[in-house]
């Protein structure tokens with residue numbers, strides 16, 4: 011058994027059933043939704059904050075790094091244990107501890123599923139605004155760590171705008187509260203610092219979330235265009251009108267093709283792009299905005315407009331968008347999702363650049379993204395089994411990221427830096443900037459205990475197997491885990 | 493590596509199927525064994541990854557891995573929500589077939605033997621049914637379910653009451669305008685455990701203008717064999733059914749057991765590589781209809797009576813996820829005057845029956861059943877309708893376990909009552 015004293019110590023805290031250490035079990039914790047891989051030495055499923063704190067202390071004693079994991083839907087390799095060590099999974103910490111409808115807050119454990127918060131507070135006419143497309147499965151802990159966004163973040167902001175306080179476990183293993191139940195507590199905004207820190211400075215064990223009133227009225231429009239260019243111009247034009255839609259999403263032809271197969275959304279096969287636009291607020295306001303949006307789209311050459319007022323009709327219009335990423339699995343065995351941001355006005359030019367780059371590398375690309383925020387998600391289709399394909403896709407990714415940065419944008423809108431994009435950090439931050447960031451991490455007392463190998467540039471590969479792991483592998487079979 | 497690595501045989505999941513999974517995780521929350529345990533090893537994504545790892549010879553099929561694959565209910569909820577269209581059911585059946593052919597655990601071999609030599613053999617099945625009938629009639633069940641040590645162990649054991657459905661040949665002539673001629677699958681367990689459902693089915697079909705026949709040479713559908721990895725037996729049974737039903741000269745093959753219907757709709761795939769049967773199997777599969785599916789497509793004969801009851805509907809996994817039929821049974825219930833349909837939360841979450849799963853994995857099965865009973869209780873409905881014998885037996889066990897009153901029926905039984 012690999013490092014049996016570590017396993018024994020962990021078992022004493024959480025119970026034997028909740029410590030995984032057999033190589034076959036560890037195997038399914040080597041991935042998330044990306045193409046990176048890295049094997050842990052042990053996986054622990056604590057039941058509460060107290061157990062997390064004890065696990066962290068044990069990890070320190072054994073000099074084992076700790077990586078938190080929610081649902082493993084991350085798109086930057088965040089939950090992959092690059093240096094082996096312990097993975098703390100939050101799936102058993104999934105209780106909604108308190109709903110205070112009057113004050114519009116809820117206190118939840120980190121393993122609670124994003125959608126479950128909204129479902130639990132819906133009877134009070136409230137909802138949790140951040141809505142990543144993965145919201146039916148991803149955890150609030152993962153949302154906090156990645157500062158997750160979603161279609162509706164255009165108007166309402168990302169996770170950071172909806173988290174008031176956090177209970178965390180520090181690298182010392184102490185349980186500490188940051189922020190609180192009121193907005194804007196005095197002193198440093200440490201909550202804001204932890205949101206988006208990708209599990210590198212602490213483990214989140216409770217989250218106080220802000221809830222919002224469900225809008226009185228919502229209208230969803232779907233505008234179909236012949237050309238991607240027309241659609242990207244419409245995006246700028248809509249916002250130029252002074253309208254801030256709740257959501258403004260774009261899908262291109264390849265995406266529509268996949269979606270059509272998966273959910274039969276009724277997209278015309280020869281269309282170039284669709285925009286999905288949602289406006290919400292007071293009844294009268296939304297009607298007016300919907301009318302202006304419609305006028306803008308028509309003027310810019312939309313060939314068809316569909317409008318949904320009722321919840322069912324709107325859900326139907328959204329179905330294609332929500333299932334889009336997964337549906338891309340129908341076009342090719344693997345896909346690589348990029349996440350970059352560009353100024354809205356540069357969308358048409360950068361998109362053209364993306365198509366050209368993919369062409370020159372010989373890969374198909376499907377674009378489905380938060381157009382209103384200028385948050386691009388080119389999905390590059392490829393076949394992992396073709397030798398060398400993965401590396402060429404990664405190279406292409408780098409080219410596309412450069413396009414974004416050169417257009418005045420940045421390397422991630424919502425998926426985080428994680429492992430995948432740590433080396434691009436130096437394109438946008440100077441040595442000094444990065445040193446300040448590293449200083450913050452150190453101030454928390456986190457050296458390389460939490461999620462090492464993430465965010466900060468480094469040349470070490472993910473999953474470079476530790477010697478301890480190698481010994482374990484040797485016991486299962488000679489060819490295992492190569 | 494081993495000399496004969498598993499997953500290289502004829503049933504091995506194809507590379508194309510396996511590589512469809514992009515490990516996005518969108519299936520996780522729909523998987524009962526994942527939400528119960530929180531373990532990736534008990535999730536669809538994890539199981540697919542393990543199967544792939546065995547196929548790629550990264551790992552061997554150790555007892556640990558086999559355990560994870562075995563805890564899968566094959567409820568196919570994951571398949572229904574997977575946006576990439578991963579054919580999970582087909583992959584898992586293939587994997588189990590390979591494992592059963594390759595030094596399988598003793599429990600697997602015994603299970604396959606029991607399914608092949610008892611359940612799928614009408615005479616032995618009838619004898620077995622007699623035993624189960626006795627178990628109940630003698631008061632033994634009553635005793636066992638009240639004995640503290642036994643209670644948990646026996647609560648999910650199948651029990652049987654009511655008369656066996658024995659009729660074959662022409663079962664009914666159409667009433668009113670004739671719409672066609674259909675054949676009914678009798679099945680292995682249904683005629684013994686729920687003969688009354690067959691009777692109701694025949695009456696409802698006749699009332700709607702169908703001549704109903706039961707070809708005498710038909711066999712068990714083979715679903716349980718296929719789920720448990722016994723592909724050869726499943727294929728043999730499929731061939732017998734294809735011959736029996738195609739000879740009957742009918743317009744459709746009607747099935748009132750969702751699990752059987754789903755397996756029969758997949759005969760085309762099961763026999764795709766059989767030169768003599770591939771084409772026939774495809775044709776046959778196209779004729780198979782769940783009874784609710786067939787009826788909902790008709791201009792339904794309007795019920796003359798009323799059924800005054802609060803009814804909740806439990807979607808059988810193999811109807812909702814494998815056959816993707818969720819609207820039809822609800823439409824039928826809505827057509828019954830007086831009946832109030834009260835939906836439970838997650839009606840398509842597996843009740844834990846899953847063929848013989850409830851016997852093989854009692855603890856998981858009971859956990860799922862308890863969750864289901866909570867959702868049912870929350871509706872306040874006194875009647876629980878479903879469309880599969882396994883689900884009916886499981887929910888009946890749930891009512892006994894929780895000492896709750898309530899009546900479990902097949903949807904067609906309610907329709908039949910409304911026609912009286």
Ligand SMILES: Cc1cc2nc3c(=O)[nH]c(=O)nc-3n(C[C@H](O)[C@H](O)[C@H](O)COP(=O)(O)OP(=O)(O)OC[C@H]3O[C@@H](n4cnc5c(N)ncnc54)[C@H](O)[C@@H]3O)c2cc1C
Nearest residue numbers: 080081082083084088142143149151152153155159209214
């Ligand atoms: C189909 C699909 C669509 C998606 N759509 C969107 C989208 O629209 N917007 C968006 O922003 N993202 C999206 N994502 C990415 C992903 O769902 C989000 O990043 C999500 O927040 C990850 O949550 P998770 O629970 O899966 O976290 P994981 O992947 O398990 O972990 C992500 C990171 O969070 C850290 N972490 C997890 N829990 C804790 C904790 N308790 N304490 C500290 N650190 C922790 C991990 O260490 C890791 O670094 C999508 C992903 C998929 C597969």
Ligand code: SF4
Nearest residue numbers: 513514516517519574
């Ligand atoms: S089975 Fe489908 S939904 Fe599940 S991880 Fe694979 S691709 Fe995603």
Ligand code: SF4
Nearest residue numbers: 523564565567568570
């Ligand atoms: S078939 Fe059911 S139990 Fe098995 S992995 Fe899929 S959802 Fe889970």
